[in-house]
């Protein structure tokens with residue numbers, strides 16, 4: 001016996017007004033595939049003799065999307081209804097004597113077994129049409145199917161044409177039909193648009209074609225038609241539930257299935273654990289015992305066994321076994337991360353090949369690079385791969401380590417067992433031989449007493465610049481301050497190491513001097529100009545001589561003693577030699593505390609990383 005031929009017609013010419021979209025409805029995506037592709041893939045598994053797709057609204061886009069599928073396109077220039085769509089087949093199937101499976105293009109979740117069962121039932125029972133029906137909880141929007149006890153269809157009524165009583169019927173038309181084509185071809189020309197929507201209904205043909213039976217689908221979720229965004233979301237949910245159910249059956253744990261999404265192209269090994277808020281897209285393969293999430297996106301990537309991917313994004317990359325990624329890592333395309341690596345917080349890799357047992361645990365960018373095994377990338381290491389015009393490549397040998405905050409400017413070749421000190425920038429092409437230390441780090445400038453010393457007692461004194469090995473302290477004293485006391489305090493607080501006075505001018509209301517070879521102080525109470533101040537100061541004490549002039553220009557000079565009080569101001573510039581160290585020690589020959597001068601200790605060499 002010759003097998004009856006089967007042709008399939010998919011109705012995909014409508015705009016899908018209720019989607020409120022410029023994209024034809026059948027091209028909206030459900031996961032990675034458009035509605036029509038999803039349906040087509042199922043349909044093609046039946047091996048139909050011909051597969052016809054009726055196109056109209058934005059047909060170029062639909063034709064393009066389906067360009068690689070073995071289908072014939074049939075144009076429905078005006079979209080006057082589902083019946084009108086099928087009428088377009090009349091000139092194309094003149095010699096056809098088999099069955100025509102008609103399927104609405106917006107029913108993406110149909111299973112191949114269901115279609116197979118429909119065709120088989122049709123051929124067993126032998127009516128003119130077998131319609132796939134479903135008993136649904138919420139029949140709103142669907143045409144209602146009225147049958148007798150033998151499942152013979154008495155009437156099909158569209159939602160809009162239903163009476164309130166008819167609307168109560170929960171048996172709906174799925175939009176999938178198996179017709180005897182010859183019988184259908186006879187009634188198609190007779191369709192009219194005499195209904196609420198003024199359209200040519202294919203459902204009318206069901207009523208006229210002769211014996212019509214209904215076959216209920218066992219899972220009513222399969223026949224969800226996508227007419228609006230709500231139904232699109234509903235279809236998405238159903239698809240996700242199906243996929244997750246199948247993977248749970250296969251030994252995968254979903255901690256919170258509802259918060260996870262995946263595509264059919266994902267392969268999960270038994271004992272994979274998927275934590276909440278995790279999404280898998282594209283062709284992915286995940287190995288046993290790997291834990292994904294929470295909060296991760298895996299796109300078109302392969303991940304080995306026993307890995308953990310925590311709050312991270314992995315895209316178009318390969319990850320080996322026992323690898324930890326995240327939290328908050330970004331593994332960008334063409335990264336290959338070998339076994340036992342650790343890619344930590346705020347680490348970004350791109351086109352990076354990373355050998356086994358290597359770590360980049362914190363705050364790094366590794367782009368266009370090849371790292372050996374057991375490499376340790378210090379916190380904040382950046383590979384500067386882009387010079388503003390071109391990307392360049394970096395290689396780092398086995399067991400090499402980069403210090404915190406180092407910058408490797410590509411192109412660069414770093415040998416094996418290399419140590420790069422923290423804070424070091426390696427310029428481009430400065431290749432590093434095996435087993436070397438590379439260090440480039442500015443020496444720190446340390447300014448003692450920066451906040452608590454000078455600023456609190458002398459609010460007007462600016463920051464101290466240094467000139468060679470001198471540090472310079474300009475300061476200003478204010479009315480009423482005691483010149484000697486202020487300088488002593490300043491020398492102590494800095495502390496001055498080997499200080500001396502570079503310049504001093506100002507005025508006094510009184511001066512106290514010890515004149516040459518005298519034991520008593522000499523007090524002058526009048527307005528005086530400070531002409532000069534000379535001598536040395538250090539934390540131990542000071543030895544200064546002051547010259548002042550009175551209102552007639554007569555000068556007095558001697559040892560600076562307490563009791564020189566500022567009249568308007570004193571402007572001083574002090575210097576401190578960093579190469580010397582002054583102290584004051586009792587000299588038995590003079591009986592005074594005399595100046596001791598030492599060479600200051602050399603700067604300590606920088607510590608190794």
Ligand code: UD1
Pocket residue numbers: 011012013014015016026054076078079080081082083084085104105106107141142143144158172173174175200201202203224225227
């Ligand atoms: C149709 C059925 C309804 C059924 C439901 C199931 C009719 C009259 N009604 O209603 O009984 O319960 O499907 O989902 O058939 N199309 C064309 N050309 C046109 C009009 C539509 O190709 O001129 C295509 C659309 O692109 C769509 C499919 O036919 O893919 C169904 O059209 P739609 O308007 O969604 O029909 P429903 O109102 O859902």
Ligand code: CA
Pocket residue numbers: 104106225226227
């Ligand atoms: Ca529909």
